[in-house]
């Protein structure tokens with residue numbers, strides 16, 4: 001049996017406020033512990049957070065030279081150099097602009113021969129270099145409520161593995177592929193267990209299209225039908241939302257800043 005906790009929920013006026021607040025949390029983590037281990041997300045939502053982190057780095061407010069990063073997930077199969085791969089996303093939005101040493105950057109290899117062997121290798125690395133100090137997550141589109149690529153049906157004790165993509169995920173993420181037919185049908189993702197093993201978790205969400213998933217994640221009984229609901233089994237989770245993503249929440253959740 002898992003103990004259930006009430007996450008902190010912070011509702012901010014605009015998407016930009018979410019970017020700035022989330023970046024501030026990451027910086028505070030690193031400035032408090034220079035050799036922090038982070039789990040990092042991709043997707044449209046965290047782009048503004050990365051932009052802000054790059055800006056703060058250029059202003060000398062943070063040093064990533066001792067930081068280690070693990071990405072949540074990668075499409076499978078996909079060449080690393082594909083413009084829509086998460087490896088390429090991370091270089092474009094973050095790694096090319098900051099000083100995380102390349103030897104400290106870990107993503108699942110989307111072009112490995114065997115997804116299973118690669119997932120096992122990646123999982124072992126997280127366990128060797130962990131525990132993760134801070135995991136930053138987004139939430140999947142529509143009814144998926146995925147975290148990483150843990151689609152519906154994912155178990156609370158799941159670890160890094162191959163995961164076929166939900167049709168709703170494929171539909172939402174097709175916009176990132178010039179030719180939607182090039183979109184892989186699967187992924188390698190950290191499991192729910194890996195995510196819950198982080199010391200602290202931030203989930204960021206913006207816009208009304210995420211409102212249903214956020215409400216379900218915070219209010220339904222934790223279950224594999226709503227993978228993000230499993231976050232309620234962690235004692236230190238903060239949902240950072242803009243007003244759009246929070247629009248279906250009752251007032252008791254508004255601005256519960258610690």
Ligand code: GLP
Pocket residue numbers: 041042043044045046072073137138139140141147148149169173
């Ligand atoms: C993607 C990623 C997730 C991300 C989510 C939301 O597919 N695998 O880790 O949180 O879906 O994406 P977006 O921010 O583009 O809505």
